[in-house]
Amino acid sequence: MQLYLVTDENACLGRDLFWVVEEAVKGGVTMVQLREKSLGTRAFIDRAKKMKDILLPYNVPLIINDRVDIALASDADGVHVGQSDMPYEMLKDLLPPEKIIGLSAETKEDVLEAENWDLTYLAVSPLFSTPSKTDTLRPWGMDGLKWVKANSKHPLVVIGGLNETNTAEAISNGAEGIAIISAICSAISPFEAARYLKFLINKIEKI
Ligand SMILES: Cc1ncc(COP(=O)(O)OP(=O)(O)O)c(N)n1
Ligand SMILES: Cc1nc(C(=O)O)sc1CCOP(=O)(O)O
Ligand SMILES: [Mg+2]
DSSP states (O other): EEEEEEGGGGGSSTOOHHHHHHHHHTTTOOOEOOOOOOOOOHHHHHHHHHHHHHGGGGGOEEEEESSEEEEEHTSEEEEOOOOOOOOOHHHHHHTTTTEEEEEOOOSSHHHHHHHOOOOOOEEESSOOOOOHHHHHHHOOOHHHHHHHHOOOOOOOOEEEOOOOOHHHHHHHHHHHEEHHHHHHHTSSHHHHHHHHHHHHHHHHHHH
């Protein structure tokens, strides 16, 4: 079970992004996605390399949002793409076979199309509406998550509005990864927030 931190510098309350990420990893985050929507290419590469150096001793994989070129240049562990990013077939050709590929599914058609592909995970996008990303389609909700679970062969990551109140229910309904921005990045203590989320995840895994 993954506790998957997606970064957003604007959500970090003015604190250093690398500090927030490292605290969250110490608390129990198991995968990190570097999500940069406005950095130039060179600055994105530099940030990705620095993030990789920070995550390496913890054995936590680094995923790059949207940009396969940045992932290759920084030797990140994988890429996350959405429905308007690079198509799966091109990504598969460009990335070494061992790299992680995550894809967002916004509709039932997206879920069924993804059955043809060799993904590391499929993201249920969004599970709930969230101020952290507003250009989304209709949230899946728990009933939608159950439908995806019944119709997809891929491990499922849920994203959008996940926090300590709904993580357990999402796992019970089929999520294998919980992806989070604000409940960790904007927490007073990213360490404690991640630790509590990890505790909830471990608790439900034992049931
Ligand atoms: C784990 C995870 N799931 C979904 C997304 C959203 O990807 P996308 O739809 O491409 O939107 P942007 O993040 O690029 O704005 C994600 N990044 N991570
Ligand atoms: C990056 C992202 N992608 C989403 C999707 O639905 O695909 S929702 C989202 C933001 C998630 O932030 P928070 O944990 O603060 O709700
Ligand atoms: Mg994208």
